[in-house]
Amino acid sequence: MRIIEIKKDVLSKNDEIAARVRANFKLRGIFAMNLISSPGSGKTTLLVKTIHDLKSKIPIAVIEGDQQTDNDAKRIAATGVPVIQINTLSSCHLDAAMVETALEKLAFPGPGLLFIENVGNLVCPASFDLGENMKVALVSVTEGEDKPMKYPKAFRVSSAMVITKTDLLPHLEFDMASLLDLAGKINPSLHVFHLSAKTGDGLDDWYDYLLSLARRG
Amino acid sequence: MRIIEIKKDVLSKNDEIAARVRANFKLRGIFAMNLISSPGSGKTTLLVKTIHDLKSKIPIAVIEGDQQTDNDAKRIAATGVPVIQINTLSSCHLDAAMVETALEKLAFPGPGLLFIENVGNLVCPASFDLGENMKVALVSVTEGEDKPMKYPKAFRVSSAMVITKTDLLPHLEFDMASLLDLAGKINPSLHVFHLSAKTGDGLDDWYDYLLSLARRG
Numbered sequence: 001m002r003i004i005e006i007k008k009d010v011l012s013k014n015d016e017i018a019a020r021v022r023a024n025f026k027l028r029g030i031f032a033m034n035l036i037s038s039p040g041s042g043k044t045t046l047l048v049k050t051i052h053d054l055k056s057k058i059p060i061a062v063i064e065g066d067q068q069t070d071n072d073a074k075r076i077a078a079t080g081v082p083v084i085q086i087n088t089l090s091s092c093h094l095d096a097a098m099v100e101t102a103l104e105k106l107a108f109p110g111p112g113l114l115f116i117e118n119v120g121n122l123v124c125p126a127s128f129d130l131g132e133n134m135k136v137a138l139v140s141v142t143e144g145e146d147k148p149m150k151y152p153k154a155f156r157v158s159s160a161m162v163i164t165k166t167d168l169l170p171h172l173e174f175d176m177a178s179l180l181d182l183a184g185k186i187n188p189s190l191h192v193f194h195l196s197a198k199t200g201d202g203l204d205d206w207y208d209y210l211l212s213l214a215r216r217g
Numbered sequence: 218m219r220i221i222e223i224k225k226d227v228l229s230k231n232d233e234i235a236a237r238v239r240a241n242f243k244l245r246g247i248f249a250m251n252l253i254s255s256p257g258s259g260k261t262t263l264l265v266k267t268i269h270d271l272k273s274k275i276p277i278a279v280i281e282g283d284q285q286t287d288n289d290a291k292r293i294a295a296t297g298v299p300v301i302q303i304n305t306l307s308s309c310h311l312d313a314a315m316v317e318t319a320l321e322k323l324a325f326p327g328p329g330l331l332f333i334e335n336v337g338n339l340v341c342p343a344s345f346d347l348g349e350n351m352k353v354a355l356v357s358v359t360e361g362e363d364k365p366m367k368y369p370k371a372f373r374v375s376s377a378m379v380i381t382k383t384d385l386l387p388h389l390e391f392d393m394a395s396l397l398d399l400a401g402k403i404n405p406s407l408h409v410f411h412l413s414a415k416t417g418d419g420l421d422d423w424y425d426y427l428l429s430l431a432r433r434g
Contacts, residue, residue, distance in 0.1 A: 038255045038256040038257055038337065038360075039255040039339050039360055039364055039367065039368065040255055040357070040359065040360025040361050040364060066367050067339075067340055067367060067368050067369075067370075068366065068367060068368075068369055069363070069366045069367050071363055071366065071367065090340075090344070091340075092309055092338065092340035092341050119340065120255065120339065120367070120368075121309065121338055121339070121340055122256050122284075122337065122338070123284055123308075123309035123336065123338055123341075124309050124340075124341070127307070140257070140359065142257065142357065142359035142382065142385070143255075143256055143257025144257045146286070146288055147256055147257060149285065149286045149288065150256065150283050150284060150285060150286050150288065150337070151256065151284055151285075151337075152284075152285055153284075165359065167388075168359070168385065168388055168389075171384075171385055171388050172385075
């Protein structure tokens with residue numbers, strides 16, 4: 001019981017900070033997208049490709065979350081856009097206070113598109129509001145089609161599901177219809193994208209979606 | 218500060234129960250292996266294949282951990298060995314109390330081999346002793362070679378690393394030497410297995426390891 005009360009304290013404190021971060025984003029014309037997935041689903045690879053293809057059309061910045069290392073921030077920095085790495089150490093997710101601190105150090109006044117790449121984890125990040133405009137869940141076809149059922153909250157709180165690594169489909173026993181059916185049961189309003197950052201398949205739809213979101217604000 | 222104290226309380230309470238579970242395992246001749254990985258790394262698929270091939274040689278049982286669903290327990294149950302599903306709901310890992318409760322309901326007096334399949338997550342499960350004899354980290358080749366650096370604790374507390382889905386290597390840009398180098402830096406005493414549950418490659422080494430552990434007790 002005591003633990004649950006503490007958890008409520010943590011979440012309500014987080015929500016206060018998230019509201020402040022959200023107001024800050026709005027004031028500066030920043031559209032913020034919180035990316036959630038398993039480790040190794042291809043969040044960073046998709047971001048590097050997306051930034052490469054869209055940075056001439058819209059200002060982009062990234063906040064990278066990892067338990068340890070700044071490998072991902074280095075990969076993003078090579079694209080030339082502003083990036084800050086957060087190492088969460090023992091924590092399994094980013095929280096709003098981490099994002100607020102990172103924003104102070106990020107050379108990105110806005111307007112534009114801010115990607116927040118959460119720690120690779122389908123459980124904890126689903127419970128924390130970072131002040132973002134939307135959460136997006138990524139799932140690679142190599143992970144199996146059952147992820148929305150096993151980790152329903154991540155898909156329930158997300159506005160879109162991005163199915164990655166579709167180039168590997170010919171080599172897998174993967175039931176796409178089942179993934180779509182399960183995801184639709186968890187969250188009928190989920191926008192769904194199928195793409196491969198490696199071959200480029202499906203990226204145009206993803207880019208159109210990002211640009212329309214960022215322009216709408 | 219308050220949160221950290223509670224966390225210590227939680228961990229020290231967990232350790233007490235884990236010690237009781239460990240004594241119970243020892244008394245009954247059960248060798249317990251706690252499997253940790255990202256969602257979709259192939260833990261259940263490897264277990265189903267392992268049980269199929271080893272159940273005539275040694276008694277086996279499974280405790281399945283998932284945030285939701287009993288899909289994995291159903292897959293294990295189809296092999297004919299005793300299995301209990303734990304749904305952790307909001308929690309991102311199994312704890313010793315969950316395992317102690319599951320053991321009471323599991324029709325497995327021992328001796329034999331007990332697999333505890335943790336929630337798909339490379340962060341939280343690394344911090345919780347379940348009373349197991351050893352932790353084993355799985356990483357699929359589709360997740361990229363950087364996982365030991367980004368989630369070091371999971372690899373530091375594990376006795377073995379099982380590299381799964383090696384049948385997909387021809388279709389990936391995957392730097393195996395880098396994975397082995399990074400994992401070796403985090404934990405030089407890690408036993409490493411390369412295998413594909415799909416093709417059967419590498420399973421014999423894995424089975425020899427399991428049988429020698431279980432016989433040694």
